Amino acid sequence: MLIAYPLVFAALLFCVGIYGVLSRRNAVVVLMSVELMLASVTVNLVTFNQLVAERSDVLLTGQVFALFVLAVGAAEVGVALAIILLLYRNRASVNIDDADLMKY
Amino acid sequence: MWFVRNAWLIPALPAVAAGLIFALGRRLPGRGALLGIGVIGLSFVVALGVAVQVFSANVEAVAQVEEAHGEVSAAEGGEEQHAVEDDQAVTESEEEAAIPEGVHSFLYDEGVDLTGTGADWSFQAGIRIDGLAAMMFLLVTFVSLMVQIYSTGYMHGDPRYTYFFGLLSLFTASMLLLVIANNIMLMLVGWELVGICSFLLIGFWWEEKVNSSASIKAFITTKLGDVGLVVGVITLWGMFRTFRIEAILEAVEAGEFSQSLLTFALIALFVGAIGKSAQFPLHTWLPDAMAGPTPVSALIHAATMVTAGVFMIARLYPAFEASPTALAVIAIIGAITLVMAGLLALVQDDVKRVLAYSTVSQLGYMVAALAFSYTAGIFHLFTHGFFKALLFLGSGSLIHAVHSNNMSDMGGLRKAMPTTFATFVVGSAALAALPPLAGFWSKDEVLAGALESGGYTGNLVWILGTLGGFLTAFYMTRVLWLVFGGEYRGHGEPHESPRSMAWPLIALAVPAFFIGFINLPFGFAHPVGFAAWTAFDLAYFEEQGAVFVVWLAALATVLALVAVALGTLLYRKAPAPDDDPMLNMGWATRVLDRKYYLDLLYSDAIVRTVIRTKLANASYWFNDHVLDRVVYLVGVGTARLGRATYEIGDQKGIDGGINGLGLSALWLGAKLRLAQSGNVQLYAGAMFAGITVLAVAFAVS
Numbered sequence: 001m002l003i004a005y006p007l008v009f010a011a012l013l014f015c016v017g018i019y020g021v022l023s024r025r026n027a028v029v030v031l032m033s034v035e036l037m038l039a040s041v042t043v044n045l046v047t048f049n050q051l052v053a054e055r056s057d058v059l060l061t062g063q064v065f066a067l068f069v070l071a072v073g074a075a076e077v078g079v080a081l082a083i084i085l086l087l088y089r090n091r092a093s094v095n096i097d098d099a100d101l102m103k104y
Numbered sequence: 105m106w107f108v109r110n111a112w113l114i115p116a117l118p119a120v121a122a123g124l125i126f127a128l129g130r131r132l133p134g135r136g137a138l139l140g141i142g143v144i145g146l147s148f149v150v151a152l153g154v155a156v157q158v159f160s161a162n163v164e165a166v167a168q169v170e171e172a173h174g175e176v177s178a179a180e181g182g183e184e185q186h187a188v189e190d191d192q193a194v195t196e197s198e199e200e201a202a203i204p205e206g207v208h209s210f211l212y213d214e215g216v217d218l219t220g221t222g223a224d225w226s227f228q229a230g231i232r233i234d235g236l237a238a239m240m241f242l243l244v245t246f247v248s249l250m251v252q253i254y255s256t257g258y259m260h261g262d263p264r265y266t267y268f269f270g271l272l273s274l275f276t277a278s279m280l281l282l283v284i285a286n287n288i289m290l291m292l293v294g295w296e297l298v299g300i301c302s303f304l305l306i307g308f309w310w311e312e313k314v315n316s317s318a319s320i321k322a323f324i325t326t327k328l329g330d331v332g333l334v335v336g337v338i339t340l341w342g343m344f345r346t347f348r349i350e351a352i353l354e355a356v357e358a359g360e361f362s363q364s365l366l367t368f369a370l371i372a373l374f375v376g377a378i379g380k381s382a383q384f385p386l387h388t389w390l391p392d393a394m395a396g397p398t399p400v401s402a403l404i405h406a407a408t409m410v411t412a413g414v415f416m417i418a419r420l421y422p423a424f425e426a427s428p429t430a431l432a433v434i435a436i437i438g439a440i441t442l443v444m445a446g447l448l449a450l451v452q453d454d455v456k457r458v459l460a461y462s463t464v465s466q467l468g469y470m471v472a473a474l475a476f477s478y479t480a481g482i483f484h485l486f487t488h489g490f491f492k493a494l495l496f497l498g499s500g501s502l503i504h505a506v507h508s509n510n511m512s513d514m515g516g517l518r519k520a521m522p523t524t525f526a527t528f529v530v531g532s533a534a535l536a537a538l539p540p541l542a543g544f545w546s547k548d549e550v551l552a553g554a555l556e557s558g559g560y561t562g563n564l565v566w567i568l569g570t571l572g573g574f575l576t577a578f579y580m581t582r583v584l585w586l587v588f589g590g591e592y593r594g595h596g597e598p599h600e601s602p603r604s605m606a607w608p609l610i611a612l613a614v615p616a617f618f619i620g621f622i623n624l625p626f627g628f629a630h631p632v633g634f635a636a637w638t639a640f641d642l643a644y645f646e647e648q649g650a651v652f653v654v655w656l657a658a659l660a661t662v663l664a665l666v667a668v669a670l671g672t673l674l675y676r677k678a679p680a681p682d683d684d685p686m687l688n689m690g691w692a693t694r695v696l697d698r699k700y701y702l703d704l705l706y707s708d709a710i711v712r713t714v715i716r717t718k719l720a721n722a723s724y725w726f727n728d729h730v731l732d733r734v735v736y737l738v739g740v741g742t743a744r745l746g747r748a749t750y751e752i753g754d755q756k757g758i759d760g761g762i763n764g765l766g767l768s769a770l771w772l773g774a775k776l777r778l779a780q781s782g783n784v785q786l787y788a789g790a791m792f793a794g795i796t797v798l799a800v801a802f803a804v805s
Contacts, residue, residue, distance in 0.1 A: 021788055022785050022788060022792070023785075030785075096784055097783065100782030100783055101782065103780055103781050
């Protein structure tokens with residue numbers, strides 16, 4: 001398998017994620033974009049495992065690590081959604097431009 | 105040795121007290137008087153401790169020397185028993201016996217080096233405690249204490265009461281500084297401070313022209329002498345490259361100097377003493393200085409300041425010893441002074457002026473005595489300090505009672521003022537050198553010392569001194585009869601002075617009576633008495649054995665008694681001035697009344713000439729237009745420079761720089777904080793941009 005395809009795919013996915021994080025105002029969408037970036041990294045992990053596994057006796061480290069990332073990502077989404085929920089309750093909005101209390 | 109090591113307290117305490125009195129003044133208890141008295145009391149206690157330690161150390165040293173000599177002469181006696189030697193040889197070998205190793209008279213000389221550059225000269229300021237200094241501490245602090253207590257009564261109700269006590273403290277501190285100094289420069293500082301205080305105190309009642317003129321006269325006359333003193337100090341520095349007394353004396357002892365230069369320096373120093381100690385021909389200021397309050401006369405013009413000159417000679421005595429010419433000059437000036445002033449005292453009507461001239465005369469004794477015997481000079485200084493202070497305070501008590509200085513306004517005060525009378529009689533008898541009072545022993549020591557050393561100066565001094573003793577006894581008898589005998593001639597009801605004035609009189613009468621016994625001129629008392637206490641050098645002490653010339657003492661006493669008898673005969677009825685025999689002697693009275701025309705010479709011949717020849721005007725013009733102008737221009741220039749420095753350097757440069765730093769930080773902060781927008785996406789964007797840059801940098805490298 002040509003290793004370049006999944007890597008290019010992951011890069012594109014990461015760029016989509018960055019775009020979403022930087023341009024969207026809705027906090028939920030920003031969160032989703034972050035998940036996209038996370039997913040692209042996971043893809044990279046799996047891909048590089050495949051690359052390394054062909055030449056060594058380390059077989060599944062990348063896959064296992066990808067599973068960990070998914071699990072941590074799920075937990076992170078749980079916390080993030082809770083924060084967004086509280087933000088919505090306090091501000092009646094999920095627009096992250098409104099959450100700018102920490103400015104000068 | 106606590107007292108000796110902390111002897112600096114003695115002048116420091118009154119100096120601090122003076123500062124406090126001048127600063128806080130009337131708010132202090134007793135309007136400053138209590139502070140001054142308390143502090144001088146403390147100083148007196150310290151002085152007493154110093155004296156006990158120094159004197160006992162000296163007596164011990166003398167005892168050790170005597171012991172060593174005893175062994176030497178005993179050994180020699182044993183050896184020479186069989187030899188045919190006469191007594192002369194034995195006594196000679198005794199005299200030649202050296203002082204044992206390590207035994208010396210007490211000296212504590214500690215200073216702080218003020219130059220500290222390790223240059224070939226150094227300036228040390230410090231204290232020098234020996235028998236002489238310890239004796240002066242005792243005298244000055246005790247008399248100052250008495251005078252201050254007395255002043256609470258005498259100056260009661262004066263508008264400048266507090267100021268007076270501040271000045272007294274300042275004066276005492278200055279005098280003690282002069283005494284304690286271990287280098288002649290510091291001594292000069294004390295000397296001039298004393299002069300300033302004297303000036304301020306003589307002119308204390310400056311509202312009257314006479315008083316301020318007298319203070320100016322005293323100041324200028326003593327300054328004339330001070331020129332000599334400064335010349336002497338500078339010459340000594342030029343010779344030895346040091347101001348330290350110890351170093352100067354060591355150099356003199358080493359003997360590497362030009363004899364004529366040393367004589368010049370010492371005579372120049374003596375000119376300073378002529379001014380300060382009121383010797384002929386600069387004595388004219390002292391009688392006029394009586395314009396000051398009487399306690400001032402007692403403190404300054406009897407016991408302390410006028411003895412500064414005598415003290416200075418005693419301080420540098422080993423140097424003076426090295427120059428017979430200087431000693432001869434001292435002897436002659438002293439002898440002239442003692443007779444001349446004694447004669448002047450005969451015709452005075454002002455009781456204080458009699459005492460003033462008698463002080464001049466007694467100072468003549470001291471100065472003349474120093475030419476022959478160190479001990480005699482300072483012993484007379486010591487005893488005279490007590491009884492003359494007593495007499496001045498007594499005269500103050502009289503003046504306080506009758507509100508007049510003139511004896512023609514007194515008379516018959518014996519009944520009205522018994523305490524003053526009794527103490528005044530003791531003081532007069534001590535001054536007239538009647539045995540066994542203080543003055544007898546000290547004056548006899550002076551005369552015997554002069555007779556012993558012989559030579560034309562020695563003979564001059566003992567003959568004139570004996571004659572002066574006759575005059576002293578006569579004029580004091582005259583004063584006693586005029587003041588206390590006969591009928592009261594003044595106005596009002598004279599009354600005894602308050603207790604604050606009577607007690608110091610009594611306290612001073614005791615030493616005036618007994619103090620002479622500390623230096624009995626006999627062999628058994630010599631090694632434990634005053635001579636041993638104040639010995640500056642044991643070799644010198646050994647040379648100056650106990651002298652007592654019976655026939656001379658008897659002659660002096662008989663002359664004094666004759667003078668008393670003659671005075672009693674002439675003044676028993678206390679005649680009014682018209683009948684006063686001393687005021688009716690024709691040309692003699694005229695000459696004495698005009699003070700030998702010396703004042704006329706000074707004021708007319710010298711001062712007028714200076715004015716008439718425009719010399720004064722010219723120097724005034726020079727001073728005004730050249731010196732002052734230069735000083736003024738320098739001052740203005742400095743002020744301009746200072747202003748420019750302030751405006752450009754300080755305000756614009758330094759302050760501007762500092763302010764600019766602060767302001768720029770403020771401005772930068774204001775700009776930078778805008779970056780802290782609170783917009784999360786902006787932060788994230790910035791982060792991604794940074795990561796991109798880093799990634800590109802990694803990729804390229």
